[in-house]
Amino acid sequence: MLSKSTEQVSDDHIAAVRAFNRFYTRKLGVLDQHLGKTPFSLSEARVLYELAHRDDLAAKEIGNELGLDPGYLSRIVQSFDEKGLITRTPLAADRRQYQLSLTAKGRQAFAKLNLSSQNEVAAMLAQLSADDATRLTQAMATIEAVLGQRRSRPAAFVLRSHRVGDMGWVISRQGAAYAADYNWDISYEALVAEICAQFIKNYDAAREHCWIAEMEGEPIGSIFLVKATDEIAKLRLLQVEKKARGLGVGRALVEQCIQGARERGYSKMTLWTQSILVAARGIYKSAGFNLVATEPHHSFGQDLIGETWERDL
Known part of the structure; x- marks a missing residue:
């Protein structure tokens, strides 16, 4: 039985939202067994995305964020582990729970997945004029803002x-x-x-x-x-x-x-940075760059230690 507040919702609004859902899922092809041309299902891609954009997540946190069944999430994590895409470290507070991190192989897999997704969306947007593309993304932002206004999670970038x-x-x-x-x-x-x-x-x-x-x-x-x-x-x-x-x-x-x-x-690849830029240096190191040279210098009004980092591709 519908609640009183639900009964007050317009039938036209319900029909419009359902029609949009059907159109949108057909347009993006998210009903396919695998996402785009990658070997990952939609749920697997969502888990990879979370791990790539948030540091050292616990499996339980991912399940709560994405609303995934614990058993299904466990199978995804096991599959990722067997393929060498992640590492699992027991949490000190609860040894039954694991902290997950992407390996270098996992980050490479995500990069390919991310590029495939970007290319598919780019192909869709390429069919639109610049004004229509702006209207579309603004409408999407409005949908996200309205439906997500009670969520505390940071906005996506x-x-x-x-x-x-x-x-x-x-x-x-x-x-x-x-x-x-x-x-x-x-x-x-x-x-x-x-x-x-x-x-x-x-x-x-x-x-x-x-x-x-x-x-x-x-x-x-x-x-x-x-x-x-x-x-x-x-x-x-x-x-x-x-x-x-x-x-x-x-x-x-x-x-x-x-x-x-x-x-x-x-x-x-090579890059030049400064020893005081701790956060950036951490990102470079985790991305596979190695420090190969240092040199003190005076620049930008400060005494600094310049660093050259490199990595093979």
Whole structure:
């Protein structure tokens, strides 16, 4: 029997939502046994996504977040473990529960899955005009905001290619962030401006790219892939807004940059950072980069220790 509040819901509204659900699932093909052209089911892909974007989750947390049956989740975790995609560590507070983390193989599998999903959505959006694509994503944001307004979980973020106006944002936010966090002077902003200007002037889509992280229509981070040599790609200007830290944005940007370098035929990646940038160094290390050289220097009004990191692709 329907509750009084449920009885007050318009039949037309119910029919409209059900019709939209049928249309949307057909459009995206999520009723297929496997997601896109990957070997993963929709539920397996959702678990991979959670592990890729949130550090050291317990299996029980994933089950609660995604509403998965414990038995079904257990089978997914067992399958991932057997395939070498995850590591399982018993929790100190409850040895019956496990903390899950993606292995390097697991991160590679997620990167392929993520790229496949991005390509499918890109193909769908390519059929729309720029105005229609904006209307569509704004409508989606409205749906998420209305249906998710009682949830406490942070909003999801997306990675997109750079567009007009982004370079100005990168220069402004990099300069302001490093001045606030590390007291670097305006010469750093000048360096970022020079890097961005050269990137735009010499942009070669076959060899270089910039990704902007965006949440609820607002930029929250960036990363650049630029050519060092024909064989070596350089990662530059990783930055995440303070309000978006802890959501896995930095890790997602670095993984996307690595995947982008592989797709463009590079055999190695390199980057230059500073010893005081602890969070960024942690991301680089977990992504497979190795520290190969250090050099003290005085730049941006500070005494710093520059570090060169590399990884094979």
